[in-house]
Every structure is written in C-alpha cells, then in structure tokens.
Amino acid sequence: MAATKRFAKTRRAFLIGTGLVGGALAVGATLAWRRVANAETFILPVDAAKGEAAFNAWLKIAPDSTITVAVPRQDMGQGIYTMLAMYVAEELDADWSKVKVVQAPISVIYGNTTLLADGAPAPLKSVMVTVSKVLGLQTTGGSTSTRDGWMPMRMAAASARSMLLGVAAAKWNVPFSELTIEKSVIRHKSGKSAPIGEFAKDAALLPAPKFATPKPQADWKVLGTSPKRLDVPEKVNGAAQFGIDVRPEGLLYAAVKHINMVSGTLQEVRWKNGVVPKDVLHQVRGSDWLAVIATSSWSAQKALENVELIGGGDNATVLSSDVLTARYNEILDGGDRGVMPGSRPLRREYANRGDAPKLIAAAQKNQVVEAAYSVPLAAHATMEPMNCTVRIANGKVDVWCGNQAPTLLQWLAASSAGVSSDNVTIHTPYLGGGFGRRVDLEVVRQALACAKRTNGKPVQLIWSREQDMRHDAYRPAVSCKFTAVLGGNGTAGVSAWHHKLVGPSVMKATAVRLNAAAGGDFPPDKTNCEGAADLPYDFTNFKVDHAQVDLPVPLGFWRSVGHSFNAFFVESFVDELAFALKKDPYLFRLELLKNEPRFAKVLDAAASAAQWSAPLPSKNWGRGIAIAESFKSIVAQVVDVEIINKKIHVRRVVSAVDCGTALHPDNTKAQISSGAIYGLSAALNAKITLKDGRVEQGNFNDYPMLNLAECPQFETVIVNSGEPLGGIGEVGLPPVAPALANAVFMATGKRLRDLPLSLA
Amino acid sequence: MSVTFVLNDKSTTLNAPDDKPLLWALREDANLVGTKYGCGIAVCGACTVHVDGVPTRSCVTPCSAIAGKSVTTIEAIGSKSPGGFNAVQKAWIEHQVPQCGYCQSGFIMAATALLEKTPEPTDDEINAAITNLCRCGTYPAMRAAIKKAAQLKKAGA
Ligand code: FES
Ligand code: FES
Numbered sequence A: 001m002a003a004t005k006r007f008a009k010t011r012r013a014f015l016i017g018t019g020l021v022g023g024a025l026a027v028g029a030t031l032a033w034r035r036v037a038n039a040e041t042f043i044l045p046v047d048a049a050k051g052e053a054a055f056n057a058w059l060k061i062a063p064d065s066t067i068t069v070a071v072p073r074q075d076m077g078q079g080i081y082t083m084l085a086m087y088v089a090e091e092l093d094a095d096w097s098k099v100k101v102v103q104a105p106i107s108v109i110y111g112n113t114t115l116l117a118d119g120a121p122a123p124l125k126s127v128m129v130t131v132s133k134v135l136g137l138q139t140t141g142g143s144t145s146t147r148d149g150w151m152p153m154r155m156a157a158a159s160a161r162s163m164l165l166g167v168a169a170a171k172w173n174v175p176f177s178e179l180t181i182e183k184s185v186i187r188h189k190s191g192k193s194a195p196i197g198e199f200a201k202d203a204a205l206l207p208a209p210k211f212a213t214p215k216p217q218a219d220w221k222v223l224g225t226s227p228k229r230l231d232v233p234e235k236v237n238g239a240a241q242f243g244i245d246v247r248p249e250g251l252l253y254a255a256v257k258h259i260n261m262v263s264g265t266l267q268e269v270r271w272k273n274g275v276v277p278k279d280v281l282h283q284v285r286g287s288d289w290l291a292v293i294a295t296s297s298w299s300a301q302k303a304l305e306n307v308e309l310i311g312g313g314d315n316a317t318v319l320s321s322d323v324l325t326a327r328y329n330e331i332l333d334g335g336d337r338g339v340m341p342g343s344r345p346l347r348r349e350y351a352n353r354g355d356a357p358k359l360i361a362a363a364q365k366n367q368v369v370e371a372a373y374s375v376p377l378a379a380h381a382t383m384e385p386m387n388c389t390v391r392i393a394n395g396k397v398d399v400w401c402g403n404q405a406p407t408l409l410q411w412l413a414a415s416s417a418g419v420s421s422d423n424v425t426i427h428t429p430y431l432g433g434g435f436g437r438r439v440d441l442e443v444v445r446q447a448l449a450c451a452k453r454t455n456g457k458p459v460q461l462i463w464s465r466e467q468d469m470r471h472d473a474y475r476p477a478v479s480c481k482f483t484a485v486l487g488g489n490g491t492a493g494v495s496a497w498h499h500k501l502v503g504p505s506v507m508k509a510t511a512v513r514l515n516a517a518a519g520g521d522f523p524p525d526k527t528n529c530e531g532a533a534d535l536p537y538d539f540t541n542f543k544v545d546h547a548q549v550d551l552p553v554p555l556g557f558w559r560s561v562g563h564s565f566n567a568f569f570v571e572s573f574v575d576e577l578a579f580a581l582k583k584d585p586y587l588f589r590l591e592l593l594k595n596e597p598r599f600a601k602v603l604d605a606a607a608s609a610a611q612w613s614a615p616l617p618s619k620n621w622g623r624g625i626a627i628a629e630s631f632k633s634i635v636a637q638v639v640d641v642e643i644i645n646k647k648i649h650v651r652r653v654v655s656a657v658d659c660g661t662a663l664h665p666d667n668t669k670a671q672i673s674s675g676a677i678y679g680l681s682a683a684l685n686a687k688i689t690l691k692d693g694r695v696e697q698g699n700f701n702d703y704p705m706l707n708l709a710e711c712p713q714f715e716t717v718i719v720n721s722g723e724p725l726g727g728i729g730e731v732g733l734p735p736v737a738p739a740l741a742n743a744v745f746m747a748t749g750k751r752l753r754d755l756p757l758s759l760a
Numbered sequence B: 001m002s003v004t005f006v007l008n009d010k011s012t013t014l015n016a017p018d019d020k021p022l023l024w025a026l027r028e029d030a031n032l033v034g035t036k037y038g039c040g041i042a043v044c045g046a047c048t049v050h051v052d053g054v055p056t057r058s059c060v061t062p063c064s065a066i067a068g069k070s071v072t073t074i075e076a077i078g079s080k081s082p083g084g085f086n087a088v089q090k091a092w093i094e095h096q097v098p099q100c101g102y103c104q105s106g107f108i109m110a111a112t113a114l115l116e117k118t119p120e121p122t123d124d125e126i127n128a129a130i131t132n133l134c135r136c137g138t139y140p141a142m143r144a145a146i147k148k149a150a151q152l153k154k155a156g157a
Helices: A027-037 A080-091 A113-119 A122-135 A145-172 A197-205 A297-304 A321-332 A356-362 A406-417 A442-451 A465-470 A506-514 A563-580 A585-592 A597-609 A665-684 A736-748 B022-029 B087-094 B104-117 B123-129 B139-154
Strands: A059-061 A067-071 A099-103 A179-182 A185-188 A193-195 A252-258 A265-271 A282-285 A289-294 A307-312 A346-353 A368-375 A387-393 A396-400 A424-427 A459-462 A478-486 A494-503 A542-548 A621-630 A633-644 A647-658 A713-718 B003-007 B010-014 B048-051 B054-057 B070-072
Touching (some): A059 A145, A067 A080, A080 A145, A252 A297, A282 A442, A289 A307, A356 A542, A406 A442, A563 A585, A585 A597, A597 A647, A633 A736, B048 B104, B054 B104
Parallel strands (some): A252 A459
Antiparallel strands (some): A179 A185, A265 A307, B003 B010, B048 B070
C-alpha cells in the first residue's frame, strides 16, 4: 500500500529564484492558493518504493517522469479527469502520454467551493465558500468542476514547475530564468537537457514557493486544444471499472424491493405461501424497502419476485399525476390548498421590476397574451442502475460506489457503522452516468444496512432497472402561467411580463432526504426560478412569482435542474410573443438583447451556422430557435424538425456555445450534443406519471430515450468570449426543448405547451 | 446446474442454474464484468455478446441456450487484432466515442457484428442494426466511428 507522505518541516531549504512570488493578490487567488500551499493537507498518497515524489495535494511525479494528478471530482462521462489533468499538463509543459490521474482521497482541500457558492443566495455566497471549505464537501455537480479546479490546480502545477526548475538551476548552476520545459524535459539554452523525473525527488523536498502564478493564456499549449481523453481506451475493451463491477474477495449480492408507492412505510412483508426462497441468506428491512442477500444478484432478484410488500403509514401517498396537475392549476389561479394534506403553498417573489400587475390590469384585452405550460416528473435513468458495495470488517468500512459526493458517503458510512471517518474508505470507480442522480444516498444507506449482516463479508447491492425507475429522486413536475402586455413603449414591443410558477423546492427536498430532521420553510431556492427570474431580456415591467409546495415524491437534481424546465417555459413564450407581434423569432430576440452583446453574439452564431433564413425542404418541416444561460455559459440552438403523420422527427440541432473559453473544444462539443440529446429524450418521449401513489413506468420500454436512428445531425459552434469560465456538462440541455417546440409550431401552427411534446 | 461452452476461445464450464441468464453467469461466475446490465428485458443492448458470431442480448439468454456454443465478450473481441483493439475499437478511440462508457461494450459488440455481415453499411443499415441505447448521447460520434471502422476494416486493420 502506498504510504501517506506528510509535509516535513525539515525539508532541505535552499532558496529558489523563481520570481514567482506575487505582490498584492486578488482575494480569489489567495483563497485558491491556500488549497495548494496548506501544509496540513499534504495528503496525496505516494508509492515510495517507486520513488514517487509528491509536490502538493494535487500532483506527484515518478522517476520515469510520469505525472499523476489527483482528481477530486468524479468522471461520469463529462471528461473531467482529462480536463483537470490538462491544467497540470499545461503548467508543467508535460508530455501528454505520461500524464495519469487517480481519484483523490477525501480531504477539505478538494472541496467543491464553487458548487455551494453557486447555489447560495448572493449575501450568503462568501459564507458558503467558507462553509464548504470547512466541511470540505467533495462533490461533482452544477457544472462546476472545471471552474473549481481552475485556479488551485494550475497554481499547484506552476508551483511544482518552479520547484523542478529550481533544482535544475542549482544542479546545472545556471540561472533559473534560462530554463524551460518541453514535453516533460527541462532544457537549458546551452543544450543541456534532462527529463523532469530526474529532478522530482529533490524538487519535492523544497519548500513550496510563496506563490505561483499560472501561465497567461497567450502561452497555452495544451488548454484550448483537444488531447485524447485519458479514460477512452479502457472504455472500449470492457476494462473500465464501474461500481457494479467491483469484486472484493468473498462478495455476496443483494437485491432490493421498495413498497409499491413513492412515499409511505413498509407495513408487512408477505412471502408467497409464507415461504422464503432458500437462496435468501438474510433479509434486511428498511423503512420502505426489503433487501435480500444471496450468493448471486440474479438469485436475490428472483427471490424478490416471490414477495409482496404492503406499504402504508402516515406518509403513504395515493397521489396521481392528473390530481397533481389540477392542484397546480388551482394554485396558479390563487388557490390556497397545497399538495400535501392540510398544507398551503409558500408564495414568494423571485423578481420584480416596474409594475407588471398594474399594466396587466390596465391593458386592453387584445394587448394581453396569456399561456400556461407544464413539465412532468422525469427520471434520470442512468445507464448503470443504482448500486453500492460495502464491507464492514475489523472496525473499518469500505464503500465502493459511483457517486457524486464522496464526502457525504464518508459521513453516512461512519455514522451508520459507528466508526470515525478515518476508518472509512470511499472508493469511487467510474460512474455509469450521473446527471445528478448519484448525489442521492439511499442505495448507500441500504448497502450499509446489508453489510452489517454479513460478518465482514462484502455485499454488493444492485437495484433492478424497475426499482431504479420507480424510486428515483425525480426532476419535479412544474407548471406555470405567463401574462404579457404588448404595445406601449416597452422593450421590443413588450411592456409587461408576469411569470407565475408552482412546484417544489429541490434543495429542500434533497436536504430532507439527506437528513430527515431538516424541514420548515427553507430559504428561497434559486433552482426554482433559475432561468426565469434572471433573464437577459430587458423587460421594463417584470415579475416572477413562485408558489412552493411540498410533494410526497422523492426529488433530486436532474441535469440542468431548474433550467431544464424554465428555459422551456420562457423561450417558448418569447416565441409566442414574437408571433403575436408578427416578428421573426430570431430578430425579436436580438431586439430584446440589444443591451446584452454577449448573448446577441451567441444567438447570431447559431442563426448564421444554421442559415436561419434558408428555406426548409418542404412545408411539413419547421425551424425553431432558443437561447439560455445556465451555469455561467450561454447556449443558443436552432432545431429543424420534420413532421410525418403527426410524429415529430428532429433532423438537425445547431448550437452555439460561449463558456468563456472552451478549454477542450472537442469535449465541449461532445457535451453540448450530450446535453441536447438528454433534453430531446425528455422533450419527445420521457415522462414519469403517478397513479395512486405509484410510478407507472418501469423500464426503458415505457420511459423511452432517443436512439441512434432517431438522433439528429449535430453541429456546434464555439464562441470564445474570454469571459470567466462556465460549465459545459448541462448547458446543452435547456434551450433544446423550446427550440424544438418552436420548430413544431412553425411546421404545424400548433403551440405545444406541455412536455413531452405530442401532436397526437 | 452446470453449462459447458466455449467462452472467448476457451472451453469453459460454469456452475450456474439452467435458467440463469448468461449476463449474470458472465458477471458473477466467469468474472467477466465488461458485459453490462442495463434493463434486463432486451431493450438497451448493454449486455450484448456474440453467440456463434451473432449479437445476442445476454440478459434474456438462459445459460441452457448456450451449451456447446461459442460466446465472445468485449474482453476478447479485439484479442486477435494487432494492439488488442479491433477496427471498431480503434475507430471508437479515434472518434473519442465513450462518455460515461457504461453502454459502450454493447455498442462495440453490436457494431462489430454489423461490419462482419455488412462491411460497408449505409445509414439505414446502421440504424436498423444498432438499436442499443446510450443515455449520454454519444450517437453522433458513434455513427462517424462505425463508418471509420468500415474503412479501417477494408484496409485490413
Ligand atoms: S441489459 Fe440486456 S438488453 Fe438491456
Ligand atoms: S456513454 Fe454513457 S450511456 Fe453511453
């Protein structure tokens, strides 16, 4: 096993003339630097036998010059391993073929400070950054990983670079400033050269410089190019290990069944004829589930076919989707009945400029445009179903689980097994899709409960696809109503915009799911109105109201979260206004964006790449446009559709994206189409419906996703604005549904206001 | 309670009940975990293997049905090619197809079988043959990679 190297106070100290010691630093840079230089968190395990030398928490270098980068984020397909390794390769001018990554151990230094700050209301932001540092929440989500690693990881590598060059300068007795690195080889102008591995051991013993500044963009050689992804080779020959693939010695398997409703408690377990199948080694009962342990996951699964679970209790629900929709509409019309028995909606204002209600009240009927929209519950349907493997032996807990929040897993495992966090090891293999699903801890809780029963033997719990589909933490159902007033001297002919939404708070639901003690009103949830309250469009009289309800349904973060529905609502309604004003939808948006040149540029880029005004092949075709900002990136999309026998066929999606700077352009494009395809599946087909408290869908046959044959042609244009970095993992999703609905309108004259879109 | 067949070119006997799906026998009894479970009902294709060269959804194929047959999994599909990757795998790397990677074994098995039968497939033939599902939406790169693989194969890779 690799020994953990701690910072040694007795490091051989000789000063290095790095010239990298900064003067007055921006606060952000100082904060980032703390994540490099903090000696207490010098915790990257090194294999001393191999002569590896660790420079800080983020990287180590072996004698053969292999650079190993500690990545504290999880790769679920978004390419983050590669991206974070590129930061290090850039600053060290490394040979890409000799860069590797390892999952970082759990430590405060790796906490995702960007994620918590992004989710926090403005006054709380700095507090949240501090909190997440203290808690060291290692999470992957909110399209934040690239942004979060941006300063500390480049600084960490720049610091290592100066240490390496410092040693080379001393050994060769030449000025530091005359040294360069090329493809992991240090060179002096005299012609002297040697690979970095030769200096690594000595260099790592140096005190880190007081500060290290990353390269200016003009000097980049790696960032902005598209090196091959590090994870691809092992993902084409079956070698990549996912959570479901781990095989610790002596492994037992478990399967789980939940009660037949989305909330309630398990009242009674009824085995067929009162007989427990002989394959069942143990039964483990939870609040709303029963797991069985066997020597094969197939036999565990099969055993569960013989059991009926009776659900009930105070929190049992009989909610149906049509009832939910009706209740939402009632609330939008001012009703005061919530969804949970005896509850009331919590009404809050998320934006208010001018006086939209007054203008609406005073407007002539023919100046008013109204429309109501809705989206259903949606499942994540990650290709790898929920699973978790746990071993509790000799006071130590090992958890193997593809997850988006290892720190939370560590807390849960420690408290569940009654050991300190030091005795818990979280192994994070590749994630077979995340999309927000693997923040949830239910499967981990269950696997821990199972592992307590097996006397030190590891247990792998796998949810069947049906359990995964029926007991997800869903994207919530949300409905809304718009009222706009045309005319007057409002921007682009719109004088008032009033948007009223109803739906649950995902933040609150998640907090309650993680910790049942959480509850109460909760502060306003930014995800309710992200992409609705913060529009780039400059409406003078603008109001966004939200009625928050609690639902008896498990909810979670679903790729792009609030943007996944708000962009659909807003960009569809903007289209309605364009048509009401007899304006071209693209030009109308440009007019609305006259004070937002960055947005206008992205919109222009998409329209021109798609040849917006070029004729369509025939009159059953349509073309639609939409734009949305999410996770600090702006994406505009143009979608072409063909309608055949009332069926919508998506033919082409042209996107333009401004994520500040595309650091790996090929991956940026891959993520934009990935997000768009996920969004198209939801826009065209996929919905989760409830009937008497039970999810009606159970597998990919009734929750269909786009396949190869249905996949449109993609074209993506990158607009590098040089603005601060934005995310890319989710941002391709928000504008695709409205662009599609707008295209359907153009083709058919029918305005579809509910997802999934249907002409039937 | 046991089944004998050729697994990745080796005669193999697995101690598995007749009705156990091949998928689970591979993953649990043969310790070959590259073949994945996605749906269990023959919809997603994550579990695709070759049985006597025919792409087969192993989640609905009982062990009893493969007695005496030859099964090839993702772990061995490239074993006869130089570098250990067949033309499809090479094209997959060149086009950087995988994202999360979970569905990819199944797609590569399906695409390899397609090119055996139809060396230069048209888009329609690709659409008809590759019905697997990828939640990450790697389809655009995949289509390009299948075409590339056809070229590589023709050139003898
Ligand atoms: S797991 Fe066999 S087809 Fe989905
Ligand atoms: S690459 Fe993730 S499901 Fe296909």
